[in-house]
Amino acid sequence: MTQQSSESESRKLLKRLRDTLAEESEGQERLDHITSIIAESIRTEVCSIYLFRDADTLELCATEGLKPEAVHQTRMRLGEGLVGRVARLGRNINAADAPATKGFRYMPETGEEIYSSFLGIPIQRLGEKLGVLVVQSKDARTYTDDEVYALEVVAMVLAEMTELGAFVDEGAALSARHQHPVLFRGLVGQEGTAEGHVWLHEPRVVVTNPVAEDSEAEKERLTAAIEKLQVSVDDMLDHAKFADKDQHDVLKTYRMFAHSRGWLRRMSEDIDRGLSAEAAVEKEQSAARTRLQSANDAYISERMHDLDDLSRRLLRILTGQGTETGAEMPPDPILIARDIGPGDLLDYGRSLKGIVLEGGSVGSHAAIVARALAIPLVIHTRDITTEALNGDQILVDGEQGIVHLRPEDNIVSAFRDKIAMQAKAQERYADLRGQPAQALCGTTIALSMNAGLMADLPSLEGSGADGVGLFRTELQFLANRSVPKRGDLARLYARVMDAAKGRPVVFRTLDIGSDKVLPYMKRVEEPNPALGWRAIRVGLDRPGIMRMQLQALIRASAGRPLHVMFPFIAQLDEFRTARDMLDREIAHEQSLGHTLPSKVRVGAMVETPSMAFASAAFYAETDFISIGGNDLKQFFFAADRENERVRRRYDTLNVSFLNIVQMIVDRCAEADVPVSFCGEDAGRPLEALALAAIGLRALSMRPASIGPVKHLIRRVDLAEAHDVIAAARARGDQSVRDPLNAWLTDTLTRGN
Missing domain, CATH: 3.30.450.40 (GAF domain)
Structure with a gap:
């Protein structure tokens, strides 16, 4: 032929x-x-x-x-x-x-x-x-x-x-797509439960006319859409601001694809064969995916994302789907996306009831923002973007990492019962808001909240927190397409202190790297980013940004006490260098005649096992210590917390892990340095009880956890809990979870 x-x-x-x-x-x-x-x-x-x-x-x-x-x-x-x-x-x-x-x-x-x-x-x-x-x-x-x-x-x-369901019938062919209940199992990104309706961040473009009626007319439609796409990409390149040459080169490559004659030629040939313009775009997109997916190369993978994005843009132009004239967001939206950046997520804000991602990680931008906004998040839900449609009913269980799409009535009923029970418990915790977390033995535990946005600060009053034990400063950097200005940061930090109304706020300096990459900073490809160039290592190697941030913090304090904490300290000289940098900035601000903080307290996050064994000088030179439980746990057990196969094997209440935490607590006591525990486990009542029993007197957690933790601590004797842990150690138990649970059940039963 x-x-x-x-x-x-x-x-x-x-x-x-x-x-x-x-x-x-x-x-x-x-x-x-x-x-x-x-x-x-x-x-x-x-x-x-x-x-x-x-x-x-x-x-x-x-x-x-x-x-x-x-x-x-x-x-x-x-x-x-x-x-x-x-x-x-x-x-x-x-x-x-x-x-x-x-x-x-x-x-x-x-x-x-x-x-x-x-x-x-x-x-x-x-x-x-x-x-x-x-x-x-x-x-x-x-x-x-x-x-x-x-x-x-x-x-x-x-x-x-x-x-489109063209082969669906009641006989033996196919059942209808996008109609039946589907259960997705993912990972917990942020705890919480939510019921709502699907809102797709990138709506599926449905091609309803795959076969062309008039090939010449289809090619004219395609050419017009391509020209419109090219204009929008050119405009994006001409008006974008770039932090470095690499970003500029990436967008130039993106424009090169949009202007590719080969791409247009192949789609035109598909139309000549009988496809509509939309079907031709999808055919070439699928063909490119097949070619590129087999290449195990990060650069090729990024190019595949470029082609995908261009194809989706072109399809939206051709169909008019996904534009301002499309569907309206439901009143109870649960966001579904492959992945999403912090800027886009912050644009949605607290209007979202929940978030479900195909990708993501527990330490990703999305997870950080979701925690800051207290929005339930489930990640790694494979294929949900291809199964879900806008408006589908959906249930998100952020406690177990489960998502029910188009659930059956009995599932909905059980889920609503669970939400009602949680709401009732929160009402009970609200009565404790103004009371201290004082155990029956008389010991009081300071419960602080973690934050990262101004929107978090109203939770100080509502949760009954004693202060902000960790304010994540990276969110303002991650959500911007260029480096924030010093004046803007100073005003933000001042508003945070104002909102705290005299309660202490611990500002952690920029914690980027690993899976938190600034959009205007060149990505460093590393075989194991969690163990790589991140947090204080970036700050010390790129001192310009950290100096600017420290200046903003000093100016924001305006005569008030200032608490600064450096993350991911792995050896003494890193802390000394960072503290010297802060001291120099204080001296510089003084020379300019600016108002200085009334008092400066400088702390370190202990997230690596190395610092449990650091010299006594380290503990003597810090004003306070915060144990970063999430990272310390993954490094202690050599179990990546992003890896579902290994992270659940290891228990926070494992005796060996409690031993290293106890060692840090004891060393802080010897140096007379306050110490707190910050992380997900601080907000779990049983884990919080164990941490308090081994000597921690300050815990920092998400606001919603303060009520449950306070409720439990006020009902127990920490000395008795300590004895249970000591007995488990003496017996050689691997974990104290079971004996502590058994003791707690007996104690609460007798108490009632």
């Missing part, structure tokens, strides 16, 4: 498919008709369509040429046989001698033993695997490039029609 004749045949085939899809018929009837049309058009004896029943199982859903009784009976696992390999790899397999091809598996119930040649084409939509289109013939032949191309176009249309 010549190129021109193949194009003509392709257009004829797509027109017949379009007419079939427009008919009033059941899903199974449509599938059967489609396989007949394809087999006739390609002049081959067999055409079969395999679709996914679940994430790992393909099912023969329609065939022309194989035994009819095999339909809905023949199933195979992902990767099994040639069909399974096509689905797993996302690539074509074109074999003249199928039985001799690697991975072949004979399916006797289909009667396929008489067919030699095999061509399998993945049916997929933007990386989402939907099924496999197969043609077979008795002759041992390799299908031509023109035939392969024509079937790829057909597979693209089948993917769109599968997405």
Whole structure:
């Protein structure tokens, strides 16, 4: 076949498919008709369509040429046989001698033993695997490039029609997509529970017209949309402000893609074959994804994201979907996204009831902002952006990392009962707001809150916190596209102190690096970022930003006490260098005649085991110590807290971990240095009880945890709890959790 004749045949085939899809018929009837049309058009004896029943199982859903009784009976696992390999790899397999091809598996119930040649084409939509289109013939032949191309176009249309539910019926074909309840299991990014309706950060663009009526008109639409896209990208490049050359180069590469003649040519050829402009964009996006996903290279991966983003922008221009004229945000929005930056998340603000991400990490920008806004967050929920639709009912359980999409009534009822119980408990905790966290033995524990935004500060009154034990200063840097100005930071820090109304506020200096990368700072690729160039290491190597931040803090204090804490100190000289930097800035501010803080207290976060064994000079030179429980725990157990396979193996109440915490507490006592514990575990009542029992007299946590922790501490004797822990140590127990739980249950039962 010549190129021109193949194009003509392709257009004829797509027109017949379009007419079939427009008919009033059941899903199974449509599938059967489609396989007949394809087999006739390609002049081959067999055409079969395999679709996914679940994430790992393909099912023969329609065939022309194989035994009819095999339909809905023949199933195979992902990767099994040639069909399974096509689905797993996302690539074509074109074999003249199928039985001799690697991975072949004979399916006797289909009667396929008489067919030699095999061509399998993945049916997929933007990386989402939907099924496999197969043609077979008795002759041992390799299908031509023109035939392969024509079937790829057909597979693209089948993917769109599968997405739109064209093959759904009440019989044996497919069940409707986006209608059934789906349970997603992810990781906890921020605790809490929420019920609401889906709001997609990047709405799915649904292509409702995959087949072109008029190819010339479609190409004109595509050209106009491309020109509009190019203008917007050019404008973005011309008006953007760049912190370094790398950012400028990245956006120039982005513009290069937008102006690519090859990209436009390939999409125009797809339209000539019979696709609509929208379908052509998606076909090339899927093809590019298939090519680039196999490359294990960070640069290539970033380019794939560029192409994805450009394609989505182009589709939104073509369809008008996802613009200001689109759907309205529901009154109880739960945000669904692949990932999201802090700036975008802050723009949504407290209007969100919950957040669910396909990516993210427990220490990511999104997690930090979610904690600051007290919004439940679940991360690593695979494929939720392809399953969820705007307006779907959704339940987010941030306590267990579970998301219920389109839940059944009994799930909704149980979930609402859980929320009601939590609300009732919070009412009980509100009565304790003005009372101290004083145990029955008379010991009082100071309970402070963690914060990072001005929006957090009203929680000081509402939670009954004694102060702000940790104010994360990086959020103001992460949410901006350029370095914040010193004056702006000074005004913000002053407002934080004003809102605290005399309560202490501990400002942690910039803690960036690892998975917290400033948008205007060149990303440093490291094999293990958590152990790499981060926090104080960045501050000391790039002193300009830290000096500016310290100046802002000094000016904000305006005669009030100032508490500054340096993060991730791993050895004494890092603390000394940082403190010397602060002392120099104080002297400089004094020379300028600025008002100095009435008192300056300088502390360090102990997050590495090395500082438990530091020289006595370290403890003597600090004004206070804060144990950073999250990092200390992951480094102590060598268990990455982002890695679900290992992080749950190790318990905070493990005797060995309590021993190192006890060592730090004892060393602080010897040096007469106040010490607190900051982290997720400080806000868990049983863990907080154990920490208080081994000598910690200050804990810092999220505001919502203060009530439950205070409620428990006021009902127990810490000396008795200490004895339980000591007995567990003496017995050689690995963890004190079970004995402490048993003692607590008995104590509270007797108390009631």
